[in-house]
Amino acid sequence: MARPHVIDATGDPGLQPERTALAWSRTALAIAVNALLSMRAGFVAGQPWLVAVGVLLFGASGAAIAIGTVRRRHLSGERLVITPPAGALAGVAAATLVAAAGGVASVFVGGDA
Numbered sequence: 317m318a319r320p321h322v323i324d325a326t327g328d329p330g331l332q333p334e335r336t337a338l339a340w341s342r343t344a345l346a347i348a349v350n351a352l353l354s355m356r357a358g359f360v361a362g363q364p365w366l367v368a369v370g371v372l373l374f375g376a377s378g379a380a381i382a383i384g385t386v387r388r389r390h391l392s393g394e395r396l397v398i399t400p401p402a403g404a405l406a407g408v409a410a411a412t413l414v415a416a417a418g419g420v421a422s423v424f425v426g427g428d429a
Contacts, residue, residue, distance in 0.1 A: 336384075336391055337384050337388040340387060343384075343408060344378075351370045353419060354367070354419065355367050363425055366421060366422060373414060376410075383404045383408075
């Protein structure tokens with residue numbers, strides 16, 4: 317496993333830590349919205365697998381919030397940890413793919429509405 321790249325903070329980091337935290341918050345919100353849509357479509361169409369995808373996405377949303385909190389702390393300290401947590405980017409990519417698959421599947425699931 318690669319070691320994180322750490323540098324000394326050289327004064328005011330500007331708005332980078334805040335932008336990074338906001339980006340993770342937006343990602344978590346997008347995943348949570350997809351979770352709600354997947355769960356709704358699953359309940360309406362009577363598809364338990366779609367509800368399960370929504371529950372999985374809610375868990376991923378919570379993980380994205382946790383990662384954002386860790387990144388904010390890493391970027392606002394005396395020593396800046398440039399490298400994101402191990403697996404964070406792969407996890408967000410996987411959650412995005414699950415969200416996309418759930419969204420596409422919810423469009424094609426036939427409901428009796």
